[in-house]
Amino acid sequence: MELRGHPLVHKLLSLRLPPSDYVVAGSGPLLAHGLRDEVTDLDVVARGEAWKIATDIAEPMPPPSGHGLRVVIFGGGIEVFDRWLPGTVDADELIDGAELIQGIPFCPLSAVLAWKRRSDREKDQADIKAIQDFLRL
Template sequence: MELRRHPFVRELLSLHLPPNDYVVAGSGPLLAHGLRQDVSDLDIVARGDAWKIAVSMAEATQPPSGRGLMVVLFSGDIEIFDQWLPGTRDADDLIDSADFIQQVPFCPLAEVLAWKTRSNRDKDQQDIKLIKEYMGIV
């Protein structure tokens, strides 16, 4: 799949965020690896100049997790966070460990698997199964 054709990825790239200052988290990495064809939005963890760009476009508010701040853009298609979920590595570690797929930084699938397993929400069960199958984990 050509990621740049996906409407959310096009919106993300239109922001011109510095690629070393953000990472696509949430279910976005499953889209990048072809494990899902559709996601409800793109969750972005940002720092430095990428975060400055985000807060210049919309007001930062408290996210549902209660951790850090978030900026919602494109009617919710893009959600940019200054921190990720409770119990995960800090933003710098997540961003520095990004896998670049078609020049877009994504969280490694092992990281996605860890937080989806920890959260263990009903909506994560299929993603956990897909990641495990992809990674050869039974």
């Protein structure tokens, strides 16, 4: 699948964020690996210039988790965070550990699996199984 053709990825790339300053988290990595055909939004963790670009577009506000700050762009299609979920590594480690897929930085599936297991939400169960099957765990 050509990621750049996906409407949300296209919107993300239109922001021209420096790839060394952000990573796609949430369910975006499942899309990148072909484990999901669709996602409702892209969650992005940003620092430095990427965070500055996001905050120039919209005012940062606390996310529902109350952890850090979030900028909502494209009506919620792209959400840019200054840190990820509580209990996860800091933004620098997350971004530095990204894997490039078609030139776009994504969180490794092993990290996504850990968050989804920890949150243990009903809506994540299918993703957990898909990642486990893909990684042969």
